[in-house]
Amino acid sequence: MELYHNQVTRLQGPASLRLHHRSFGLYFIAANVDADVTVLDFPSRRRFIREIRKGYDIVGLSFITPNYAKAKEMARLVRLHAPGSVIVLGGHGAAIEGVEDLIDCDHVARGEGIRWMRTFLGQEPAAPIVHPVLPCSEYESIFGVPIPGPTPSVLVPGLGCVNACNFCCTSHFFEKAYVPFLRTGREVFEQCCRIAGARRTPVFSVMDENFLKDHARALDLLAEMEKNRRWFSFYISSSAEAIAAFGIENMVRLGVTMVWIGFESQSADEFAKNAGLDAARLVRDLRRHGVSVLGSAMLCMEHHTPENIGADIDFVVGLNADMIQFMLYTGMPVTRLYEDHKRRGLLKDDLPYEEWHGQNQLNWRHPGFPGGEPKRWLDAAFRRDFEVNSSSIYRMTETAVRGYRTLAAMTSRDACLEARMQQLRRRARLYSHLLPVIERRAVNEKERRRAIALDAEQREILGPIRITERLTRLGARLLAARWDVRLRLLGDRLQPATIVTRYRGGRVR
Ligand code: B12
Ligand code: SF4
Structure with a gap:
């Protein structure tokens, strides 16, 4: 249930970012049907059985392709313990070909689920x-040190993306169309105000594959924030071409803290979204303005060979983004890539779906990359990025310091830029308290020296460390030492506790 530790910072040892994410789709459905609904997130088998024995009319199972075996087992348990319940399968796992014959179920909901469930219940599918x-994440820590304050809230302006890159599940699952939940900047702004008020944080993690693609909505949101002087900030995903159209200055004004960009490969022109892109420059400019970058890249693509793949890895490492996701080129059911591999007889039919996640084996036969x-x-790619560019938390601290520097150096700032500069200052200050911890656990001498230098630099521009901050630093060092012991004795697995949320007529009880 972790984004970073699964596929981004997983080889960074104690410096890996740890957080759990909920199964958002289920809450969206629960909040949008007129019925009594219980959402069980991360249930143990025992907890699941206890709940279904209550005899629900419908049990909806949300799963993705690599969770196939779990969904199958859960369906079996429903038949056994709640034979009167109707089983509905939904989520990306529903795209598995012939899933209705593979898992014992009554219905399969493909694509957007709110509309599907409302229709199934005889309610108005197009209601608002x-x-x-x-919360976007349940628990946030790094080096075993909890990140203070409420975690960001999740914001889902819409699903899918019109770009239809051949490998992209989300684009194909929603039929290469964008399914908006929030159509205008004003609607996004209103939801932000409501959610920020309830959760007491202005920070949002946006689950929208290509948030800046709807240029007009993003500009409209910025205008609303400026008019109302509410300075929300956002973690977003966007394609390079959408970022270029929106502009970096607008991103700073919008309060983009981090952007996830798919660079995919050095031969960027293969994807229209990256045509003519100077990726290194884009990353440099974003980071200079205080916007952290999570760059993603794919390995073992068709054109890769053991001889040329190293150059692609070097290219991605050379971008020096704050974080990198390396992922195996994997055609999941419903994508054009899957259809292509199937047509060419390349799919590994004997590979269990649990392995279709892009972090271990290829699900197709690539002549250059057999076996392991x-x-x-x-x-090797994750390791190289870590050794060359240091830990991601070091890089994020550097981005915050650089961003503050850039904004502070401007000769004039309006209210929006002034607010963004103050946010960067707070972020730089907060992250910098981990620099002594980074220094002690540095991956190599280069990172150790970088951490010392960055700490000195931030003190020079942000002022000396106060006494309370010294205590914070001491606390961080103690917690990090405790985490080292925990990792040694118990390993790095963090199992989330079950979360139960009950809704009555769309409202949380
Ligand atoms: C958040 C997220 C995560 C979270 C998961 C949190 C959780 N508790 O499930 C984290 C970061 C942990 C994660 C991890 C992984 N993820 Co992920 N993740 C996403 C992401 C970015 C957003 C999903 C989301 O919440 N969207 C918002 C909600 C509202 O939309 P939704 O989930 O699609 O739900 C709608 C419909 O699908 C449907 N629906 C969903 N469930 C149900 C259930 C019923 C009963 C019904 C009727 C309808 C229905 O209705 C909902 C409303 O319309 C998607 C990409 C994307 N943008 O969709 C990838 C995505 C789902 N992840 C994916 C993958 C591969 C993974 C990993 C395997 C990656 C890896 N190598 O480690 C791991 C697996 C983790 C695990 N153990 O399950 C793939 C799935 C591919 C596939 N075909 O199965 C996706 C599509 C990304 C991609 N493009 O490749 N992920
Ligand atoms: S731009 Fe990103 S989200 Fe859109 S189709 Fe391509 S990979 Fe998917």
């Missing part, structure tokens, strides 16, 4: 959508 109030070779390249 209520955005649930939810893909994993070897993946690990």
